[in-house]
Amino acid sequence: MAYWLMKSEPDVFGMADLKQRQRSLWDGVRNYQARNFLREMQPGDLFFFYHSSCPEPGIAGVGEIIKAAYTDPSQFNPASPYYDPKSSPDKPRWSGVDVGFKESFVAIIPLNILKAMPALSELALVQKGSRLSVMPVSTEQWQAIMASRCT
């Protein structure tokens, strides 16, 4: 079992949306490093749901990987913002995973708090200039974040 962190803009898809729908395809990842992490995910893995590009950036809760990576259909849909004309069905570029709702935090753990935690100094999220939207989280990092949330 592995731990991860995934970013999403809550205006597009946030923790509240996952809570309401309980299960969803996590699509639209268009970065090779992030995609490769998606492909490593296994059912039962847990991830932090991070809200980006919003008034209160931070970790909003926990989700679970329900289904391992498969072809992200949005890459073939010209009407989708995630459309990739250079991808073809016989050689798809991009993958998505199915995720499920686990826990919505009482309060978002804000980015500035995460940045101040010594246990997270190696986490890409808090490193200057990092834009990686899917990243692995170590057991120690996971426990440090879980211990810092409001209950």
Added chain:
DNA sequence: GCCAACGTTGGC
């Protein structure tokens, strides 16, 4: 809205 940092593209 600004802008630093990054990833990708494409000419050479």
Added chain:
DNA sequence: GCCAACGTTGGC
């Protein structure tokens, strides 16, 4: 293979 130009991310 280099690297300038461009588009995007994402915090502030």
